[in-house]
Amino acid sequence: MFDLLMDALSPLDGVTGRLPGAQRAWDLLAAAQRRDPAAVEELLLLPETGLWLTRLLTRLRSNGPADTPLWAEAGHLHTLAAVAAARAGLTFSFPVPALQEKVWLPTLGLARLPSAHRHRNVWTVAEVRSVHGRITLVGAYGQLRLPSVPEHPSSGWLPQRRSPLVAGAARRIPLDDLGHHRIAPMPDGAAERLTHSAYGSWSRLLQESYALLAAMDPPTADAAAVLLRSLQPMSAHERFRVRSVSSGHGVGGLASSVPDTAPLCAATLAHELQHSKLSALMHLYPLHEPAPPGAPQRLYYAPWRDDPRPLGGMLQGAYAFTAVARFWSACAARLAGPDGGLAAFESALWLGRLTEVVPALATDPALTAAGRDALQALHGAVVRLHGRTGEGAEVTLARRMAADHRATWRAAHVRPHPDDLAVLSAAWCAGRKRPPALPPRPHPEIRESGARHLDARAMLVRVRLADPAALDKMRDSQGDHVPGLAGAGPADVLWACAEFTASWRLYSQEIRNAPAGPATWTGLGLALADAGRSPEAVRALTVMPELVAGVHSAVREISSRTPDPTALADWLGQGGTGPSGSC
Known part of the structure; x- marks a missing residue:
């Protein structure tokens, strides 16, 4: 990968801006490698190095907009070279990128130089000076000498903290709470020091x-x-x-x-x-x-x-x-x-x-x-x-939650065929005792709907198993949302508390009052099953919930009347219809 990077950077004039050319950084890195191969290997194998390298190569190919100036992005090579040389005990002076006069030195820590900048994303150049491994950083408004033992904190210096997997072991895992190159972007764009x-x-x-x-x-x-x-x-x-x-x-x-x-x-x-x-x-x-270009x-x-x-x-x-x-x-x-x-x-x-x-x-x-x-x-x-x-109660719950998630996913992402909805809604409005048979449709349309937290009831089961008192507090809370658990509603909590009839009634009310989300429909099926009601409705809401929800919406549109959701599910589950294909 570094060979690819050097090949990409070499023909680009001025890509490193006020920093020396990439070859100078490479030469310093090579000198460090000759003195201390282990230190260089650790730096190059850091996950953040791979993330940076991939993003920079992608950026060089696409030339798209980015928050970080290209010279500062490419200049992370200079930072790696400087850290490697310092850890190898070389004596040198080398410029590196600084963000608001902050310099992140991978494996070592974050240096905060005196700064006059009040705004984010102000990139400047700082100098890393090392005499036999003792590091000083020089910025536009002052300098900072790192402790002789970089693991020790000091004014302006936050060392990278590490944790052993086994107490007292030599190998320690870096807890990277300050580096620039994140696997997952931070909400405000900047990492923060752990307390x-x-x-x-x-x-x-x-x-x-x-x-x-x-x-x-x-x-x-x-x-x-x-x-x-x-x-x-x-x-x-x-x-x-x-x-x-x-x-x-x-x-x-x-x-x-x-x-x-x-x-x-x-x-x-x-x-x-x-x-x-x-x-x-x-x-x-x-x-x-x-997949071939253009192919779905x-x-x-x-x-x-x-x-x-x-x-x-x-x-x-x-x-x-x-x-x-x-x-x-x-x-x-x-x-x-x-x-x-x-x-x-x-x-x-x-x-x-x-x-x-x-x-x-x-x-x-x-x-x-x-x-x-x-x-x-x-x-x-x-x-x-x-x-x-x-076998056991937990295994039975797991099987039910697996079926519940699959049904809820279907309700969220599987689109019933419009012809099926038209035929079934017309038959319901005409008062037919049984739904008509539908043609087989082996390949349903699957579309990302944006639905989230489809596992909310499984999360409630985990709370019930681990801490029943916490579930009772959720039940006693007021409002349409359950505190501390996105995607869960009062009817879900009632179900998790084994108040099945009450949860069935609340799911039904939610469907009647407003367009219901996918989890409300499948929750109705769970509550009906546990309350011992209507196996036909339970079947429909488990196997083809998207069809039940779709027909319910179509009937409301053509008749201006809201059908009882349990009665409609019971009707659809009586036979002759089937799921809109497997997925």
């Missing part, structure tokens, strides 16, 4: 989760010990909804909100490390052929996402969640109490979904030979794990 308390929480979580992985899932623990290279903390999120992301261009790095518990943190590590491993593999061996991509149902996904995204998700399921399966067999119940739920949920999804992916004609082999191996692993799934 001492937040850093301590992350450090404890990493050690506890690694110990849990070592006990429950040694292969993932081994991968973490070798592959995990940095963690970029993200802002806090909802309980059980950990936001995490990795990038194929920054292998070994992940960004994550702080998980509530060590098991959740361990599952997050398992998930993102799988993404990194598969990304590294796919750089060497493509698992599928790209086949979209799949992804049980772990709200939106339809193409084949590449499905491969990543299936591979990642196989490791997640393996971890939870081990926990379910060895943990007791609420932790064991939650682990049993998670294991059964993901394994049930994977046994459905992986075989469907294996039939995609775009797979390469390597892709088919990988999916065959993955399917074998899933089948073996699924064979260990027992």
Whole structure:
């Protein structure tokens, strides 16, 4: 990749602006490599280096607009060279980019030089001077000498903090809370220093989760010990909804909100490390052929996402969640109490979904030979794990939540054929006792709808298993939205609290009063099933909820009357109709 970068930069005059040419930076980096190869290797293998390199190469090819000036973006090469040379103990002076007189030195920390700038995104040049590894930074308004031990903080200097996976171990994972090159963009565009308390929480979580992985899932623990290279903390999120992301261009790095518990943190590590491993593999061996230009991509149902996904995204998700399921399966067999119940739920949920999804992916004609082999191996692993799934209340809940998510996804993204809606709505308005049969439609239209938080009821089940008192507080709260859980409504909480008749009535009222979202329709089906009412309606709302919602809307349009949603679902479920095709 660096060869590609030098080839791209060499013919461009002035691309580095007020900085020396790229070849000067390269020469300094090469001198550092001769003195201290390990230090240079660490810098070049940083996930943030891969992210920067990919983005710069993309920018050089497309020449599109960007917030960072091109010379400052290209100048990160100068920063890497200066850090490598300083760590190698060389004596030199070299200019680097500075943002508001702040200089980020990868693996070392953030220097804040005296500044007269009050606005963001003011890029200037600072000088890195090093005498046998002792660093001084010189800016336009003053200078800063770093401590002799850069890990120690001082005025104007924030060292990069690191956490060991095992207490006292030599290898420590950087907690990258200050660097410029983010896996996930920050909401305000700038990273912020973790508080001492937040850093301590992350450090404890990493050690506890690694110990849990070592006990429950040694292969993932081994991968973490070798592959995990940095963690970029993200802002806090909802309980059980950990936001995490990795990038194929920054292998070994992940960004994550702080998980509530060590098991959740361990599952997050398992998930993102799988993404990194598969990304590294796919750089060497493509698992599928790209779609021809202009050809529509086949979209799949992804049980772990709200939106339809193409084949590449499905491969990543299936591979990642196989490791997640393996971890939870081990926990379910060895943990007791609420932790064991939650682990049993998670294991059964993901394994049930994977046994459905992986075989469907294996039939995609775009797979390469390597892709088919990988999916065959993955399917074998899933089948073996699924064979260990027992029975119990948590497993039953997991199966129901898997069906609920799929039904809600259908209601959100599958579009019934307009002719089917016209025929069925006319038959309902004409008072026919049974719906007419519809022609088979094996390939439904799947369209991204923007619907989000389709897993809200599964999140409520997790709260119910882990902390029933918290669920009671949600039930007692007032308003149309449930605090702390996006996508959930009062009817969902009533269902989770086993107040099935009350939830059925509230779902029905919501449908009558206003256009209802997809989760309201499928929630009605869940409540009807648990209240022991109308198996025909339950079938329709589980198998073809998009058809029930579509006919309901069509009837309202042509008759100016709002049909009872349960009665309509019961009518559609009596036979003669079927789902609008599989997906």
